[in-house]
Amino acid sequence: MITAKPPLALSAWGLMFLPMAGASLLTGLFVLGVSFSNHLAILSPAPLLIAALLTYAALLFLLGRSGLANIRALEVRAVTDPLTLMPNRHALHAQIAQLSRGDAEVALAVIDLDSFKQVNDHYGHAVGDVLIARCAEVIREVCGKEARCYRLGGDEFAALMSGKVAGTILEGLCRTLLDRLSSPIELDGRHIVVGASIGLARSTATARVPSSEMLRRADVAMTMSKRGGRMRCTWFNESFDRRRERMREIAEEIRAGIAAGEFRLAYQPLVSAESGRIVAVEALLRWDRGARAPLGPNIFIPVAEDSGLINPLGAWVLRQAVCDARRWEGITLAVNISAAQLRNAEFPIKLGEVLEETGFPPHRLELEVTETCLVLDPEVAERTLDVIRSFGVRIALDDFGTGYASIGFLRRFRFEKLKLDRSLVELAGVDEASRAMMLSSVALARALDMGVTAEGVETKDQAELARLAGCDQLQGWLYHRALSAAEIDRLIEAQENAATGSGEAGGTASA
Ligand code: C2E
Ligand code: MG
Ligand code: MG
DSSP: OOOOOOOOOOHHHHHHHHHHHHHHHHHHHHHHHHOOOSSSSOOHHHHHHHHHHHHHHHHHHHHHHHHHHHHHHHHHHBBTTTTTTBBOHHHHHHHHHHHHHHSSSEEEEEEEEESHHHHHHHHHHHHHHHHHHHHHHHHHHHTTTTEEEEEEEEEEEEEEEEETTTTHHHHHHHHHHHHHTOOOOOEEEEEEEOOOEEEEEETTTTTTOOOHHHHHHHHHHHHHHTTTTOOOOOEHHHHHHHHHHHHHHHHHHHHHHHHHEEEEEEEEEETTTTTOOEEEEEEEEEEETTTTTOOOHHHHHHHHHHHHHHHHHHHHHHHHHHHHHHTTOOOOEEOOOHHEEEEEETHHHHHHHHHHHHHHOOEEEEEEHHHOOOOOOHHHHHHHHHHHHHTOOEEEEEEEEESOHHHHHHHHHOOOOOEEEEHHHHHTTHHHHHHHHHHHHHHHHHHTEEEEEEOOOSSHHHHHHHHTTTEEEEEETOOOOBBEEEHHHHHHHHHHHHTTTSSSSOOOOOO
């Protein structure tokens, strides 16, 4: 490792020439002194002058040599990452520029570790540094002699290749790397699975791109890998740029929409599988965009999450939903919560404030979280969920059946409810394997003392199947679509009237 720092604020060449100039000056003064001195009792000054010149030459040689060595060390230091000793970002730019002068394809992979931040946060920076060094070893091993590898900074690495089919070979190496990084790495007795997301970009003789653009493209592709669920590699595609631009525009529109009050809530009832009565409502966000093309929450919520706007938006949803649901006595209110909200340390505090200010009974509130919310940072999520539960609020796992939730995962988070995703409910009606999965999911939830809701029930057959499987609540267009708060008022009133025998129940009307 190179740790020496230049003592003066001089360039490397300055550091080399300054001592040489000093030596020359001293020698010159000495020669002048000897030549013109009447006091030196020397018979002939010639041998003295020759000795001085020889010393001067030797000094120049030594200073020059050590100066050159210093310059080389500084140059190496400027292009080397001190922790991994891999070449750094400057070196990568230079290498891409050099390779781009030839005719061959140049392929670049940007590799970003998935769970590095959590390791740093939980075990400290010293362990984080060791992990980076270990991952660097793995990357070096996988790249071997075929690709050059670099550390770009933080938990970001790169691999570069050139050649006829560089892209294909590099993609193969990246897949091997993903495989290797999906196995636990042992660090001081801890086993850490770090994982990685990779973005790939290429430049060919007919379509050369500058190194900065190539790096940007690989970086954009890497972000797409992260968004797609991590542990994958993605090739850059021009459409990513258009998408990013559109996302940026939507984020701006959301910001303006919040200020202009364009958001509203709709509520979709959940009915009891046994009685068909409305037992809960789920708040679903809607955006009134006037003449502009409509956008559903599946589009705008991820943009709000990425831009951080989900925090003000989610806070508004929670307060509004609680205010509306206060009057729906005996009915549970379900509110969807994003990963970004759950990660925000302010969230439980804000939740506590809303409950206190509105006087909403916490046991009537259920927060719906998705698996991705929890797997990204399980320790933080667990702590936050514990605080939320301490208020008396329940937690439901939404969209179950779309991810990889294991039994261990379900036990760890002890959800009060499991919501079977619409895709599972739909497939269970047509496919034997999905039906088996639905049955075993319900059995598992029951064993862990969780309630089960089937989402997206559209047909009587699906409702019957879900009921037989053991689901206790059903939600779907067969019963009700998402309705305005005023429509929910009417439905609940009709239901109460029916119960007291003074009117008709809302039945299975949908709006
Ligand atoms: P989700 O929480 O799983 O909500 C259920 C979605 O399925 C809703 O879509 C609902 O309208 C739709 N749905 C319900 N029954 C049926 C059915 O029988 N058939 C079909 N085809 N669809 C049905 P929506 O309102 O578009 O919401 C989509 C997702 O957006 C929600 O999925 C939720 O993850 C998210 N979302 C909605 N509102 C919020 C919110 O306030 N905050 C957060 N963080 N996410 C929200
Ligand atoms: Mg939901
Ligand atoms: Mg769902």
